[in-house]
Amino acid sequence: MPQQGSWGAYWPDALELRSAASDAAKNPRTWAPLAGAALLTATGLDNDVSDWIADEKLLFGSRAGRASDALRNAAVAGYLLTALAAPSESAAQKLSGLGVGAVTLYAQGAVVEGLKEVSHRRRPDTSDRLSFPSGHTSTASAATILAMRNLAHVHMPAAARTAVNLGFEGLAFGTGWARVEARKHFVADVLAGYAIGHFMAAFAQGAFIDRALPGAQVGFHPIEGGGALRLTFPVTHGTTASNR
Secondary structure (H helix, E strand, O other), X not given: OOOOOOOOOOOOOHHHHHHHHHHHHHXXXXXXXXXXXXXXXXXXXXXXXXXXXXXXXXXXXXXXXXXXXXXXXXXXXXXXXXXXXXXXXXXXXXXXXXXXXXXXXXXXXXXXXXXXXXXXXXXXXXXXXXXXXXHHHHHHHHHHHHHHXXXXXXXXXXXXXXXXXXXXXXXXXXXXXXXXXXXXXXXXXXXXXXHHHXXXXXXXXXXXXXXHOOOOEEEEEEEOOEEEEEEEEEOHHHOEEEXX
């Protein structure tokens, strides 16, 4: 069953902040894209792979630039819809949760802009030196992670949850791919942007929202000839596990 509890934010202590940051950094969706970007750069394959994607235009063609905008905006809209759908006990809780999301999206954007100024990498289309990392991809990544984590608070069939999550993953992937097709970024820029967005969103959600969920719960249910002891506890990806 999906995790229970009212959706909203709370203020964590220092230990919870460190734990959330550690969990977000250790997640493969954070370190694997960074490792891939480093590998492409070190081997000199970044330019070749990026040129091939931009030349072939397998997905978006001449509309890649507009597609990247639309997909990023759809990811942000998806986050807002899931935040509104998540059950909250009060308007204050709803606003606190939305505030965490808004600050997260703003913060990841600030990090990306700062790195752009430091890296000073020229875009593939030579329009400027703000290529690394990809801001579109970072925003789409952060929004989709926030949205998928919000869905952990919403009752829905497992098949529907999987389908919606795959759709969100597609938004983030499509945004990054479109930016490369449009010659606005190299593949390494996109991978780094995805990692930044994921880290920021996973940290914020883990520290300020997910940890407000109830912990393990024990219940006793009488049955014929005895009783059943049920232990229910939250696990990852919005499900719970139970033993009897």
